[in-house]
Amino acid sequence: MAIVTELDLPVFDYSAPDLVGEVYHRRLAEAAAQGWLAQGPLSYVVLDRESGEFFLRSRATAFPGRQIAELFGVTGGRLREQIDANILNQSGEHHRRLRALVGPAFTPRAADRWRPAMREFLAGLWDGAATSCEFVAAVARPYPALAIAAVLGAPPGDAPRLHEWSHWVQRQFDVRALATELPRIERAVAEVYDYVEALLAARRDDPGDDLVSALLAAEEEGDRLTRGECVDLVLNVLAGGVDTTQAQLAHALRLFAGHPGQWALLAADPALAGRAVQEVLRYEPITPFTARVCVEEVEHRGVVFPAGSIVAVCAERGNRETEAGEVFDVTAGRDARLLTFGAGAHYCLGANLARAELEEALAFLAPRMPDLALDGDPEFGGVEGIYGLGSLPLRWSAPRDRSPVAALPHPS
Template sequence: MTEAADLDLPVFDYSAPDLVGEVYHRRLAETAAKGWLAQGPFSYVVLDREAGEFFLRSRAMAFPGREIAELFAVPDGRLREHIDANIINQNGERHRRLRALIGPAFTPRAANRARPAMRAFLDELWKPGATSCDFVPEIARPYPALTIAAVLGAPKQDVPRLHEWAHWVQRQFDIRALSEDLPLVEKAAAEMHEYVADLLAVRRAAPEDDLLSTLLAAEDEGDRLTLEECVHLVLNVMGGGIDTTQAQLSHALNLFAGHPDQWALLAAEPGLVGRAVDEVLRFEPITPFTARICVEPVEHRGVRFPAGAIVAVCAERANREEGEEFDITAEREHRPLTFGAGVHYCLGANLARAELEEALTFLAPRMPGLAVDGPVRFGGVEGIYGIESLPLTWSPSPLGS
């Protein structure tokens, strides 16, 4: 058995400032060609699917949120409380309890109930007669924020604040933001906590048909969520359900703009939308690296990782083992690792899929001849890999008028 620290591993710097777009994909492919494991700035990097699945599913692994907070000296306060309470940082019985209580609120059926609202928001954001836009600020950014507000039962006028808070709170997973913008992340966490607590107090007094009321009423064999647990779960939904969908939808349109035959096919055959969403998730995952920490020594493929070692599972390389071509008609053997795997598989995956399906179904027939109309500005890959600006152009369409 070889100790991981004794291996002569290739180096992959996932914090490099130029690691975006095709440079990012090329560098990952070159590193993966040297083996399944690399050395990153703070962790080992796992570069194939089988090993990635192993580490994501192993009960000897946990999400290192608290360790990251220690590493970047996150002080006591609302952000530290949120990190401690985040469901991804829970394990064992506490994690099973929370999933059992809130699971019914995140089923495919629950997500489907929100589809009419999604369609209404897309119709509201669409500008009839337009043939160009910067897709990120005009559609990708407001759409998931409007959807999450509707699902939660938050007032529509609060959507800009929710988006701003979610943007910063989600940066708790971004090592660059924790290094450079920690006060902004802390401020957003404190303001968001106060807002959600007030909103839950209103719903406790006057329940409605929304997620807030569902969480307050959640019960499993006599067990109930505490008010503080409800607050943190709502923070999880807001923080994890806005920037992520915004990023994935932006990458979807960028991909389709680069593959016009696929876009035309989707417009002609909207029944392909489920497979199209799967292909977008596979080909350009917005969670390129998912961290796990060894809570005890772990052995895999003749390598021993000590307790405390952190690994970053690379969804991009794992997903692309099934092909380097973007093809919405292809039948893939495995589910993408974009939403993770194992007990911490993304709780909001069904809602995110529904949002992406509705958006692509709406947009494909209204944006024929889709093309990129200027420089695309990418975000970094350390946390959520997003797009900050995506100028698009398209031809007039009867549906778009």
């Protein structure tokens, strides 16, 4: 039995500034070729699916939100309050209770209710005449913010603010951002707390057909969410449901621009959208590393991890650990299990909503953007938190049927 601190492990620096695009994938593959475990800057990096699922599902591990916060001096204020209340940082009976109460609001059927609204938002964003755009600004950024506004029962005009808050609140999981932009993250958390409090007060007096009203009414065996729990859960949904979908949709279009045959298949048969989304989630997960801390001593594959050890489960390597896993192919039959949304008790609550948004977007866009191609170099973000794109210039041909909804406008 070996103690992990005594092992001579390969080094994988997930904070390296050039770790984007194909360089990122190549370095991960090189590290994984040396074994299932590597040494990162703040954690050990788990590089295969079996071990990734073990750490994500183990009752001896937990999300290390509090530990990471303390490393960067976040010991009080609204950000610390949010970290302590975040459902990711809950465990045991309290966590099971929250999941049981809110689960019905996040089923596939619940997500499907919002598909007509998603299509309306896409049609509105599409209303233009150009055959090129900067896709992040034109579609990937506004679309999920509009969808989350509708789901929460917030005014559509609030969508830009919701996007901004989501972007900054999510960066509490990005160690580089915590080191350099902590005041901006703290300000966003304070602002969004005030916003959610007001939204809940409005929905309490005038309930509607939305998630906030559903959470306020959520009940199981006589138990109900408290006011504070409702606030924190809505904040979790808002923070986790915009920046993530934006990033995944942008990467989807980038991937398809590089695989024109795959895009043509989807354009010819939009019913492939579900499989296309599954393949995008598998091939380029925008949550490349999911952290866990060992709350007690853990033994796995002959290695002992002392209590307090932090591991980063690599979804990118775990997802590609399948036949022809390095090939992007929407028609391939693959194991449906992915690490993109996590695993075990903390599997992402919003996974069904995210899938619905992505499926609607790909089914809508593919027939309208023939000959999709890059129109310049994408601007990649870092992989420590949400792996997104700052910009994605695209071009395409006018649809053959000369439909009046021919293209996306350039953003002003």
